[in-house]
Amino acid sequence: AQKITQTQPGMFVQEKEAVTLDCTYDTSDPSYGLFWYKQPSSGEMIFLIYQGSYDQQNATEGRYSLNFQKARKSANLVISASQLGDSAMYFCAMRSGHLGGYNKLIFGAGTRLAVHP
Amino acid sequence: DTAVSQTPKYLVTQMGNDKSIKCEQNLGHDTMYWYKQDSKKFLKIMFSYNNKELIINETVPNRFSPKSPDKAHLNLHINSLELGDSAVYFCASSPGQGAHNEQFFGPGTRLTVL
Numbered sequence: 001a002q003k004i005t006q007t008q009p010g011m012f013v014q015e016k017e018a019v020t021l022d023c024t025y026d027t028s029d030p031s032y033g034l035f036w037y038k039q040p041s042s043g044e045m046i047f048l049i050y051q052g053s054y055d056q057q058n059a060t061e062g063r064y065s066l067n068f069q070k071a072r073k074s075a076n077l078v079i080s081a082s083q084l085g086d087s088a089m090y091f092c093a094m095r096s097g098h099l100g101g102y103n104k105l106i107f108g109a110g111t112r113l114a115v116h117p
Numbered sequence: 118d119t120a121v122s123q124t125p126k127y128l129v130t131q132m133g134n135d136k137s138i139k140c141e142q143n144l145g146h147d148t149m150y151w152y153k154q155d156s157k158k159f160l161k162i163m164f165s166y167n168n169k170e171l172i173i174n175e176t177v178p179n180r181f182s183p184k185s186p187d188k189a190h191l192n193l194h195i196n197s198l199e200l201g202d203s204a205v206y207f208c209a210s211s212p213g214q215g216a217h218n219e220q221f222f223g224p225g226t227r228l229t230v231l
Contacts, residue, residue: 033217039158045207045222052217089158095218104150104162104173105209105220 002027004092006108013082014116020067021077021111023092032096034075035105036066040088048090051075082115089113120144121223123208129229130198138193138226140208147213148172149191150220151183154205163206166191167214198230 003026013019025034036048051059051066059066067076079086089112093105121142130136142149151163165173169185180196191208208223 033215035219037222043205043227044224045209047219047221050217050219091160093160095215104165104175105152105160106162107160110158 002094002096002106004094004106004108006092006111008111009109010112010114012114012116013079015084016081018078018080019082019113021079021090021092021113023075023077023108025073025075025092025094027094027096029096032094034066034068035093035095036064036075036077037091037093038086038088039091039110040085045091049077079113084115084117087113087115121208121210121221123206123223123226125226126224127227127229129231131231132198132200134198135194135196136198136228137195138206138208138228140191140193140223142189142208142210142221142223144210144212144221145189146210146221147188148211148218149185149188150209150211151191151193152207152209152222154207154225156204160207164191164193172214195228198228200230203228203230 005024032053034051038046049061049064051068063080065078089110091110092108148167154160163177164183166185182194185191205225207225209220211218211220
């Protein structure tokens with residue numbers, strides 16, 4: 001079955017430090033996409049970063065990088081140089097082809113990140 | 118230049134009423150979605166449409182009826198609202214159905230059923 005697991009309900013980090021948010025996934029499909037979204041307290045869903053299952057290199061977008069370990073089925077988000085504005089809920093999500101799953105994102109339960117000054 | 122817009126942003130109504138949420142995207146995308154986020158912040162797909170055709174109905178009660186008049190619009194009509202329907206409903210769109218296609222989300226509609 002397709003599943004996304006985020007084991008950290010809450011995390012905190014000091015401003016300017018790096019933080020890693022964990023995500024593991026399960027799918028039997030060789031072709032899939034992994035996504036991270038940020039949801040601040042205002043409620044909107046903001047796309048952060050994408051990693052394809054066939055990508056050879058880890059994705060990076062500014063201060064965000066994705067630590068993709070395919071054999072371990074993990075796709076952890078690394079935020080470098082944390083800022084107060086990074087305080088938000090972070091969701092890991094997956095699209096895979098299994099059972100037509102390309103047509104939906106499957107989300108993890110989310111991790112609430114608090115950045116302390 | 119809002120990419121995916123939803124109206125209304127907030128909706129408060131009585132149990133048993135019928136209500137609609139509208140969604141429009143100006144990105145030229147083929148695929149649109151409705152997601153529900155419950156009080157514990159869990160997000161789950163409800164419906165997926167591709168070129169106005171229903172692709173996914175994720176065991177949603179038939180009180181929920183999506184309507185796609187054209188590729189740019191996907192509206193959600195809910196009949197006989199129940200307390201458990203209280204949630205945030207997100208519309209989203211993507212260029213296509215491939216695994217690599219990012220989904221762009223609307224701002225959400227917070228529905229409260231009293």
